[in-house]
Amino acid sequence: MQTATIALPDPSATARLGRALGEHARRGDCLLLEGDLGAGKTSLAQGLAAGLGITESVTSPTFTLLNEYAGRLRLAHTDLYRLTALEIASMGLAETWLEPRGVCVIEWPERLAAARGELDPEELLHLRLVQDGEGRRAELVRAEGRGAAWWAEATVDFRG
Numbered sequence: 039m040q041t042a043t044i045a046l047p048d049p050s051a052t053a054r055l056g057r058a059l060g061e062h063a064r065r066g067d068c069l070l071l072e073g074d075l076g077a078g079k080t081s082l083a084q085g086l087a088a089g090l091g092i093t094e095s096v097t098s099p100t101f102t103l104l105n106e107y108a109g110r111l112r113l114a115h116t117d118l119y120r121l122t123a124l125e126i127a128s129m130g131l132a133e134t135w136l137e138p139r140g141v142c143v144i145e146w147p148e149r150l151a152a153a154r155g156e157l158d159p160e161e162l163l164h165l166r167l168v169q170d171g172e173g174r175r176a177e178l179v180r181a182e183g184r185g186a187a188w189w190a191e192a193t194v195d196f197r198g
């Protein structure tokens with residue numbers, strides 16, 4: 039049975055869930071991160087980077103196409119919020135993220151619909167962050183194959 043929801047009462051919980059995802063990430067894993075502005079997507083990506091052993095500070099990629107970081111595995115972090123469909127199509131997602139394969143985090147994956155066929159759905163973990171009182175919760179949107187295993191490992195770890 040997959041965990042459908044994780045309560046994240048404060049920013050440290052978001053960081054901790056991200057760290058668990060980073061620690062259990064394998065080459066080729068890809069996290070799609072939905073949620074309104076301020077939902078905590080970049081915060082979760084920062085925790086994930088820490089879990090990959092990345093010491094460089096991870097900043098919001100809203101004004102850049104793609105940020106890359108070196109850790110235990112390479113992390114590619116993007117935020118598609120302000121990009122047009124044409125810009126997204128010209129990013130070369132498959133070449134950049136899948137060859138050579140690292141771990142990717144994509145904020146605003148709703149904008150990816152047209153390009154989604156480029157990414158292997160077997161690898162995807164699709165989450166949504168939602169405001170919940172003063173805190174947030176992480177909801178599982180979709181995970182199959184490796185994405186489901188990644189989520190299971192991270193949530194077991196998160197719960198301690």
Ligand SMILES: Nc1ncnc2c1ncn2[C@@H]1O[C@H](COP(=O)(O)OP(=O)(O)O)[C@@H](O)[C@H]1O
Nearest residue numbers: 046048049052075076077078079080081173174
């Ligand atoms: N679980 C949480 N509870 C309360 N605030 C949170 C939580 N997780 C993150 N935040 C805060 O939400 C704000 C926005 O986070 P950010 O990661 O930039 O959002 P997004 O990338 O979704 O726009 C930050 O101030 C962050 O500390």
Ligand SMILES: [Mg+2]
Nearest residue numbers: 079080098145
């Ligand atoms: Mg963000």
